[in-house]
Amino acid sequence: MIKQSNERPTSPVIHTGFPAEGPTLGEVGEHEVIRAIVDAAPSTFNGDDAAVLTPAVPNSRVVVTTDMLVEGRHFTSDLTTPFDVGRKAVVQNFADIEAMGARPIAAVLAFSAPPELPLDVVRQLAAGIQSKVSEYSSELVGGDVTSGPGLVLSISAVGSLGGSLPALELRRAKPGQRVVAHGRIGYSAAGLALLQSGRDIPEKLHPLAHAYQTPDVTPGRGMIARAAGATAMTDNSDGLIHDIGTVASRSNVLIDLDAAALAPDELQVAAGELLGVDPWQWVLSGGEDHTLLGTIEGSAPVGFRTIGSVRKGAGVLVGGQAPAYTGGWESFS
Incomplete structure (x- = not known):
């Protein structure tokens, strides 16, 4: 079940794999995949070729980082849920922004998956991303989707470093x-x-x-x-x-x-x-x-x-x- 809130799902600790029911990505096509992500993680900045962000505070600097989660390398479907994978993808990027002493303000998702992956998995991934970015008063502002041999999520995070103090290098x-x-x-x-x-x-x-x-x-x-x-x-x-x-x-x-x-x-x-x-x-x-x-x-x-x-x-x-x-x-x- 998709939970579009800040609460962690009360699922069992040991999972039995990603769900296999419902239409697949190959059956619904790219536009429906994007629609599913945007519906689960809405943003007023998302929809154009690129997001235009307003600096959070005067005298601020932009901080950018990116990280990936690759199925079979960083997670497996038998040990986690799509919702948790989405949350984890955000945390590992936002932690890098925090480590610079900055505030995360936006995230962008690049997503690759095989056509036979159920669309519901994408919805749950996006819901997990939304639940975590919302905890930071941040948003998923765009990204890209494509077909590939395995499930890969790459999130780029944008942060704001306010004031004149040096970054935490x-x-x-x-x-x-x-x-x-x-x-x-x-x-x-x-x-x-x-x-x-x-x-x-x-x-x-x-x-x-x-x-x-x-x-x-x-x-x-x-x-x-x-x-x-x-x-x-x-x-x-x-x-x-x-x-x-x-x-x-x-x-x-x-x-x-x-x-x-x-x-x-x-x-x-x-x-x-x-x-x-x-x-x-x-x-x-x-x-x-x-x-x-x-x-x-x-x-x-x-x-x-x-x-x-x-x-x-x-x-x-x-x-x-x-x-x-x-x-x-x-x-x-």
């Missing part, structure tokens, strides 16, 4: 600063492991599975951090050590993460015991939480917590020691 971490985080770390990886295990997932561990299926970033936290004096920021998309290591490398500093602040919580420990996996692996090398990771000289901004410190040197440590796990997502591995 990877190269701007400085010795003496603290490392701060907003959001959970290692939940998405734990959830994926649970879903892939084929086991019945205990109800208390459902939040881990949901964290993989539809990760979340609180709107506006990047702007709050920038206003509070943060200098560098990224999001945990490829793995904590991988992503914070990029900050350390670009800034030519050593980042020492606090082991106590990162210790797996009760749910992660329980999942690790169930699957026979060290939950630290999910914390240090799991990705797709899209947790905001930044550096700041003063106190942690509202909604953030301190997870480490920045010092002179190079690389990343955990509690003064080399990390037990250093893996992460690699696009061509």
Whole structure:
């Protein structure tokens, strides 16, 4: 069922695949596919060859990013729903806008799918996109559709960076600063492991599975951090050590993460015991939480917590020691 609201659908944690009933894309044609997307994610900016956006605030700069979700590579129909895939596609792009200290204002969708895909799948994908962009007071303002061998979503996000403060660039971490985080770390990886295990997932561990299926970033936290004096920021998309290591490398500093602040919580420990996996692996090398990771000289901004410190040197440590796990997502591995 399509839910065109901000509420997450109350579907089971383990899904049985995308629905196969109803007309297919090949049967209805391109115009009906576009109509289905626009109906599910309406926008007054959508309809011309390109969207014309008004700057959100004076003295603002435009921030742009793009990311893709490829079926079989980034998601599978047996572990998620089309609605959640749509939400996830928005989050992974809007998190990059937030990580610059900017506000997401619009999204554009490029969509490729085989002709035999049911049109209802597209409706649900678009409804998921709409539910997430609306949480940011943003809109899906256009895009493109085409036929292809598999389901691929590519979203380009546009953001507004207001005021004269610098963007939160990877190269701007400085010795003496603290490392701060907003959001959970290692939940998405734990959830994926649970879903892939084929086991019945205990109800208390459902939040881990949901964290993989539809990760979340609180709107506006990047702007709050920038206003509070943060200098560098990224999001945990490829793995904590991988992503914070990029900050350390670009800034030519050593980042020492606090082991106590990162210790797996009760749910992660329980999942690790169930699957026979060290939950630290999910914390240090799991990705797709899209947790905001930044550096700041003063106190942690509202909604953030301190997870480490920045010092002179190079690389990343955990509690003064080399990390037990250093893996992460690699696009061509």
